[in-house]
Amino acid sequence: DQKINGTDALGKDPETGLPIYVLTGRYGPYVQLGDENEGDKPKRMAIPPTMSPENISLEDALNLLSLPKTLGEHPDTGKVIKVGLGRFGPYVVHDGDFRSIPKSENLFTVDFKKALELLSQPKKVRGRSTPLKELGAHPDTGDEIGVYTGKYGPYVKCGKVNVSLPDDLEPEKVSVEKALELLAPKLTASKKKSTKKAAATKKKTAKKKTT
Structure with a gap:
């Protein structure tokens, strides 16, 4: 895998002290925490299309690497609600029930209240889009x-x-x-x-x- 613009580490993770890299690989650009050692796979997170790999800041990288992030416990079930980034884009999830985060929303500013709002909406069946x-x-x-x-x-x-x-x-x-x-x-x-x-x-x- 290659480093974006041939740069060195973007910075260091304040908690672990490990270097953070912006890389591009077979499936596109991503951020990586730490170096890849034999038998030890570092944490990676894909960079969404809404973000430019060349302009990723250390704060952006830390936000991405913090995913999936727990927002709190659902008031009805007591089970955790998380926000994350997957194959089909950003999402919120509760007890295996996923909802996509709209493109108009910033993944990193989705809070507990917004997650509950998204989870309360009817689930869209993939492939069955609403006609214009x-x-x-x-x-x-x-x-x-x-x-x-x-x-x-x-x-x-x-x-x-x-x-x-x-x-x-x-x-x-x-x-x-x-x-x-x-x-x-x-x-x-x-x-x-x-x-x-x-x-x-x-x-x-x-x-x-x-x-």
């Missing part, structure tokens, strides 16, 4: 049509079929007619694929019966 615009059911399939936003931009969705919106079409201006037009080629292809698969299964079953 609902367009009703498809006249042929009955599946709901909606306009969504994803990693690669806005798109229309009908059942399991997704189609990206053209660059010149704003999500809020997508009509039912336009959505049906965009979805038509993929829905037709999907229908043909399903029919072909069903026919192949039927043929295979019939063949088994004759043997």
Whole structure:
């Protein structure tokens, strides 16, 4: 792994006296407490995309290395509430129940009160995002049509079929007619694929019966 900008230690941890490094590795930039010795793996914490590795201060690094951090005990269960940083971003957790911290919130300023507020909100099912615009059911399939936003931009969705919106079409201006037009080629292809698969299964079953 390489040091960011080829620098030496960012500073020292006031509690342990160990050096703190800003490094970049296979999975991106991270901060590390202490040197890597044989058989002794130092504590590491990934640097979130909202922070620039080149501008990480000692205070930032110490905040990252303090995660996951206990905020207090839940008033109803007596079990601890923690704030942390994971694969899917910053979160609060209580008794195995996770809630993502919104991008508008600073991970390091989320306090006990805010954590309770986040934990009281209904859990979002991963992969089921809320549509920007609902367009009703498809006249042929009955599946709901909606306009969504994803990693690669806005798109229309009908059942399991997704189609990206053209660059010149704003999500809020997508009509039912336009959505049906965009979805038509993929829905037709999907229908043909399903029919072909069903026919192949039927043929295979019939063949088994004759043997």
